[in-house]
Amino acid sequence: MFASKRLGKIQKSLPPGIDLVSAPDFKEWQMDIRVLDSNPLYLNQTYRLRFRFSNNYPIEAPEVTFTTLTTPPRPIPIHPHVYSNGIICLDLLGTQGWSPVQNVESVCMSIQSMLTGNTKNERPPGNEEFVARNTQRPRDIRFVYEDSSV
Amino acid sequence: MDSSFNVADSSDWLETPLSYLAPVEQVLRCQVCKDFFDTPMITSCSHTFCSLCIRRCLTNDGRCPVCRANDQEMKLRSNAIIQELVDVFQTARPIVLQLGKEVKATRDGLVKRAKKRKIEDTDIDDEENVDKPYNGRRKTRSQQQSNPFVVEPSMDQAMGDQKDGDLQPDDGLAACPICKARMKEEAVFTHLDIHNKPETVAQAEAEQSRLTILLHFFISILISVNANCDSRRPRTKRELLHELDIWDKTQGRQVYNSSNGGGGSSSVMDKDFDGAAWATSHDSDFQNLIARARRKTKPKAEDIRTTEESNVPVPEHSNGNEILPNHILLASKITDDPDRVPQAQQDNVTSAARNRPVEVPFVDLEPED
Numbered sequence: 001m002f003a004s005k006r007l008g009k010i011q012k013s014l015p016p017g018i019d020l021v022s023a024p025d026f027k028e029w030q031m032d033i034r035v036l037d038s039n040p041l042y043l044n045q046t047y048r049l050r051f052r053f054s055n056n057y058p059i060e061a062p063e064v065t066f067t068t069l070t071t072p073p074r075p076i077p078i079h080p081h082v083y084s085n086g087i088i089c090l091d092l093l094g095t096q097g098w099s100p101v102q103n104v105e106s107v108c109m110s111i112q113s114m115l116t117g118n119t120k121n122e123r124p125p126g127n128e129e130f131v132a133r134n135t136q137r138p139r140d141i142r143f144v145y146e147d148s149s150v
Numbered sequence: 151m152d153s154s155f156n157v158a159d160s161s162d163w164l165e166t167p168l169s170y171l172a173p174v175e176q177v178l179r180c181q182v183c184k185d186f187f188d189t190p191m192i193t194s195c196s197h198t199f200c201s202l203c204i205r206r207c208l209t210n211d212g213r214c215p216v217c218r219a220n221d222q223e224m225k226l227r228s229n230a231i232i233q234e235l236v237d238v239f240q241t242a243r244p245i246v247l248q249l250g251k252e253v254k255a256t257r258d259g260l261v262k263r264a265k266k267r268k269i270e271d272t273d274i275d276d277e278e279n280v281d282k283p284y285n286g287r288r289k290t291r292s293q294q295q296s297n298p299f300v301v302e303p304s305m306d307q308a309m310g311d312q313k314d315g316d317l318q319p320d321d322g323l324a325a326c327p328i329c330k331a332r333m334k335e336e337a338v339f340t341h342l343d344i345h346n347k348p349e350t351v352a353q354a355e356a357e358q359s360r361l362t363i364l365l366h367f368f369i370s371i372l373i374s375v376n377a378n379c380d381s382r383r384p385r386t387k388r389e390l391l392h393e394l395d396i397w398d399k400t401q402g403r404q405v406y407n408s409s410n411g412g413g414g415s416s417s418v419m420d421k422d423f424d425g426a427a428w429a430t431s432h433d434s435d436f437q438n439l440i441a442r443a444r445r446k447t448k449p450k451a452e453d454i455r456t457t458e459e460s461n462v463p464v465p466e467h468s469n470g471n472e473i474l475p476n477h478i479l480l481a482s483k484i485t486d487d488p489d490r491v492p493q494a495q496q497d498n499v500t501s502a503a504r505n506r507p508v509e510v511p512f513v514d515l516e517p518e519d
Contacts, residue, residue, distance in 0.1 A: 100215040
């Protein structure tokens with residue numbers, strides 16, 4: 001009940017490049033995002049974001065990851081903060097950076113701008129090892145946020 | 151999508167010629183719950199939220215959700231003018247919105263009877279609110295709360311005492327959260343010691359999980375009662391109890407699960423949870439908690455009298471405005487040895503307890519006859 005009304009607000013007007021794909025319930029939503037400028041890394045690509053909400057949302061951050069699809073094609077974007085399994089290292093999604101005033105729309109916009117500003121065609125350091133070994137859910141991973149430039 | 155997405159919000163104005171009212175409505179809504187302010191409180195950094203929302207946020211991480219400045223519950227002050235603004239705006243809203251829609255319909259040249267009736271139909275909810283503008287919000291909340299959770303059996307062990315209290319409010323007794331035996335409320339803590347001599351691992355596991363739930367439940371009671379104290383239209387004890395019941399069945403479980411923190415996906419409630427390891431590693435914490443509880447229970451009769459009669463000492467910097475006699479301040483620390491507290495408990499419990507110097511014994515929340 002706490003979450004249901006809050007989540008419902010997003011419907012009416014979404015910023016350009018952000019689309020609601022499905023919201024079957026208040027546990028999990030899927031969103032599509034596109035990078036609007038001509039950044040060659042992400043040109044003409046659409047990416048699928050999966051939001052998972054706890055009952056304590058918005059006090060607690062939602063769990064947000066990229067997911068892959070073959071049809072329509074939804075790859076995982078190349079970015080130094082995005083692991084190839086879709087896990088995103090972004091401070092506002094962590095316990096410290098999250099604020100209850102954030103919402104699905106603002107999270108999408110932050111991720112959109114995180115992609116827009118990136119020029120490095122690379123994965124995070126240690127990506128292969130992390131992807132191979134990680135069994136934790138994103139909310140249980142302790143990221144160290146050291147780099148605010150990208 | 152289904153009808154639950156059709157909630158009133160500020161974008162309703164955008165469909166009418168009165169679109170400039172959208173930002174007006176936006177500022178009358180809490181940024182945490184996105185609903186109209188309910189008992190607005192202003193923080194020391196001058197941001198306003200619903201009493202319940204900001205108390206939950208501060209209990210969680212002690213920072214303002216908007217500017218991330220550190221703040222404390224006891225520094226919250228009521229923002230009365232915002233409450234009045236919300237009240238009058240909510241009274242006017244359905245009428246003005248209706249007018250706006252009619253004007254739009256006229257402009258579109260579609261003022262046919264059928265069309266008009268359709269508009270009126272879609273506004274039925276708003277019109278109801280005209281009669282009871284003050285109840286509008288609470289009504290919506292309780293409606294939303296009531297449906298999906300009625301038949302949810304699984305928190306019974308934690309909620310047993312609460313439910314019994316609801317069903318049999320007149321016997322003046324409290325149920326032991328573990329064995330459900332009914333006894334005088336003062337006797338519960340002493341009685342809990344009986345259960346504190348685990349003979350099997352399974353028992354130990356069950357007892358510890360219940361203690362954790364009790365702790366979180368206690369904190370949720372604190373938040374609700376304090377928020378209710380702020381309200382100009384406080385709810386009765388019975389209404390509060392009902393809300394807590396729902397809170398615990400939904401939020402409570404979540405809090406409880408996350409209290410397992412850091413340890414990955416295995417929760418105390420899970421079947422595969424390693425109860426023995428948990429019991430060994432946290433044994434001293436539970437002993438501490440129990441010892442503290444026992445210490446508090448013994449001189450209880452006296453404590454209650456002195457605390458209530460002296461109206462809880464008011465800290466100087468609060469100006470005495472918001473710490474009403476009924477506000478409950480949690481003990482400054484839950485255990486004597488914070489290093490031994492499980493990490494997530496530390497997050498949830500001791501951060502909630504920080505900066506609240508006054509200790510009071512457990513409150514009587516039995517419904518009034």
